[in-house]
Amino acid sequence: MKTPLSSELAPSTTTDPVELYNGAPPSFGHAMHKLFEFDPSYVNLNHGSYGSLPMPVRVACDKLSARIEANPDRFLRIECIHHWNEARARVAKLIGAETDECVLVNNTSHGVNTVLRNFDWNEGDIIIGTTTTYGAVSRAIRYLGDSPPHPQVSTFDLKFPISHAEILENWRKHVRQVTSEGGDLKQTRKVVAVIDAIVSNPGVRLPWKEMVAICKDAGVWSVVDAAHAIGQEVDINLSEAKPDFWISNCHKWLFAKRGCAVLYVPRRNHHVVKSPIPTPHNYHSPQDEHYDGPQDFVRLFEWTGTMDYVPSLSINAALDFRQWLGGEHKINGYTHNLAIAGGKHLATLLGTSVMDPEGGLTLNMVNVELPIPGDIKYSDEINSLLLNTLLVERNTYAAHYYHNGKWWTRCSAQVWNEISDFEVLADALKDACQKVVKFAKK
Ligand SMILES: Cc1ncc(COP(=O)(O)O)c(C=O)c1O
Numbered sequence: 001m002k003t004p005l006s007s008e009l010a011p012s013t014t015t016d017p018v019e020l021y022n023g024a025p026p027s028f029g030h031a032m033h034k035l036f037e038f039d040p041s042y043v044n045l046n047h048g049s050y051g052s053l054p055m056p057v058r059v060a061c062d063k064l065s066a067r068i069e070a071n072p073d074r075f076l077r078i079e080c081i082h083h084w085n086e087a088r089a090r091v092a093k094l095i096g097a098e099t100d101e102c103v104l105v106n107n108t109s110h111g112v113n114t115v116l117r118n119f120d121w122n123e124g125d126i127i128i129g130t131t132t133t134y135g136a137v138s139r140a141i142r143y144l145g146d147s148p149p150h151p152q153v154s155t156f157d158l159k160f161p162i163s164h165a166e167i168l169e170n171w172r173k174h175v176r177q178v179t180s181e182g183g184d185l186k187q188t189r190k191v192v193a194v195i196d197a198i199v200s201n202p203g204v205r206l207p208w209k210e211m212v213a214i215c216k217d218a219g220v221w222s223v224v225d226a227a228h229a230i231g232q233e234v235d236i237n238l239s240e241a242k243p244d245f246w247i248s249n250c251h252k253w254l255f256a257k258r259g260c261a262v263l264y265v266p267r268r269n270h271h272v273v274k275s276p277i278p279t280p281h282n283y284h285s286p287q288d289e290h291y292d293g294p295q296d297f298v299r300l301f302e303w304t305g306t307m308d309y310v311p312s313l314s315i316n317a318a319l320d321f322r323q324w325l326g327g328e329h330k331i332n333g334y335t336h337n338l339a340i341a342g343g344k345h346l347a348t349l350l351g352t353s354v355m356d357p358e359g360g361l362t363l364n365m366v367n368v369e370l371p372i373p374g375d376i377k378y379s380d381e382i383n384s385l386l387l388n389t390l391l392v393e394r395n396t397y398a399a400h401y402y403h404n405g406k407w408w409t410r411c412s413a414q415v416w417n418e419i420s421d422f423e424v425l426a427d428a429l430k431d432a433c434q435k436v437v438k439f440a441k442k
Pocket of ligand 1: 048049107108109110134136137196198199200225227228249259
C-alpha cells in the first residue's frame with residue numbers, strides 16, 4: 001500500500017489556531033482526524049509510544065520556529081525564558097506543584113538519569129527497580145550498579161495481572177526486607193526506589209502514591225517515572241502525594257511536540273540535583289571564589305546547551321488545545337471509556353481476553369492477549385514480522401509485547417479513535433499472529 005506524502009493529504013479547512021479556537025471543537029472520534037495529520041488510511045491505536053502532535057499545536061510550533069529564525073539572538077537571549085517560565089507555571093498548576101519545583105528537560109530518560117546520577121552514591125547504597133521498569137530506565141539503574149562505588153540493584157517482581165492491593169502488600173514486604181538488611185551500613189546508606197506511575201508494557205496504572213508513601217515511611221527515596229502520566233492521569237497533586245522526584249513526558253499524552261518532559265523536584269530536594277546533564281553555564285562550584293550559597297535549581301536548567309526550545313515551549317500551545325477540547329476530565333473520560341470498551345471488543349474478536357477485566361489497572365491503555373501460544377518466545381524475527389505486517393502491510397498499529405508467559409497488545413485510546421478502529425486492528429492482528437505461529441512452526 002502506498003503511503004501518501006503529506007502534500008497529498010487533504011488540506012485542513014483552517015490552520016490558524018486562533019481562528020480555529022473561535023469555533024467549537026469537533027466531537028471526539030473520527031471527526032477529530034481533521035485536527036491531526038495522520039495518513040488518512042492509518043489506524044493509529046498507539047499514541048502511547050511517541051505521542052501525536054495536534055495540527056494546531058504543530059502550527060503554533062511552526063510559528064515559533066519562524067520567530068526564532070527571524071532573529072535567533074533576540075529570541076534565545078530575551079524572549080525564550082518568558083515562554084519557558086510560562087510553560088513551567090502552567091504545567092506546575094496542572095500537577096499540583098509549585099512553579100519553581102518544575103523544570104523542563106528533553107524526555108523522561110533524560111529526567112530520570114539527571115536525578116539518579118545526581119545522588120552521591122556510596123558503598124552499600126541500594127537502588128530498587130522492578131521487573132517491568134522501562135528498558136532504558138532499568139539499564140540506567142544497571143549502569144549505576146556497574147559504576148563505582150557500585151550501589152546494589154534490587155529488583156521487585158511484578159507480573160500482571162495482579163491487583164493494586166496485592167502489589168502494595170508485596171511492595172511493603174520488599175521495601176521492609178531491603179531496608180532491614182545491611183548491618184552497620186543501615187544507619188548511613190541510602191535506598192532509592194524507582195516507581196512507575198503507569199508501566200509501559202503492560203500499559204497499566206500502578207498504585208504509585210501508596211508506593212511512595214510506603215517508601216517515605218521506610219526512609220526510602222522515591223523517583224517516580226511518570227512518563228505516561230501527564231495528560232492521561234487526571235487530578236495529579238504532587239504537593240499531596242509528595243514523591244521525592246517525578247518526571248513525565250509532555251510529548252506523550254499532553255500533546256506537546258517531541259521531546260519534552262517536566263522534571264519535578266520539591267524544594268526540600270533541590271540540594272540533591274547539583275547539575276543538569278550536561279552541566280550548564282549557571283553551575284556554581286562550592287570551591288569557586290565567589291560561591292554564594294546553594295544554587296537556584298530552576299536557573300540551572302534554563303540553558304543546558306544549545307538545542308531546539310520549540311518542543312518545551314509547545315507545552316503552552318498543547319495546553320491551549322486541551323482547554324479548547326474541553327479539558328482534562330472531558331478528554332480522559334472519552335479515552336478511558338473507549339479503552340475499556342475497545343479492549344473488550346478486541347478480545348472478543350481475537351477470541352482471547354483482556355488483562356484487566358475489572359478495569360482497575362486501566363486508564364487509556366488497554367492490554368489484550370494475542371492469539372499466539374505462550375511457548376513461542378520473543379525474538380527479533382518475530383518482532384519484525386509483527387511490525388512489518390501491522391505497520392507496513394496493514395497500516396495500523398498498537399504496541400505488542402511478551403509478558404508473564406503470554407503475548408499481548410497494548411492499545412492506546414485517543415480522542416480520534418472509535419470502536420471501529422479496534423475492528424481494523426483485530427483483522428490485522430489475526431493476520432500477523434497467524435504469520436508468527438506459521439513462522440515459529442518452521
Ligand atoms: C514508563 C516509561 N519510562 C520512560 C520512558 C522513556 O521515555 P523517553 O524515550 O521519552 O525518554 C517511556 C517511554 O515510553 C516509558 O513508557
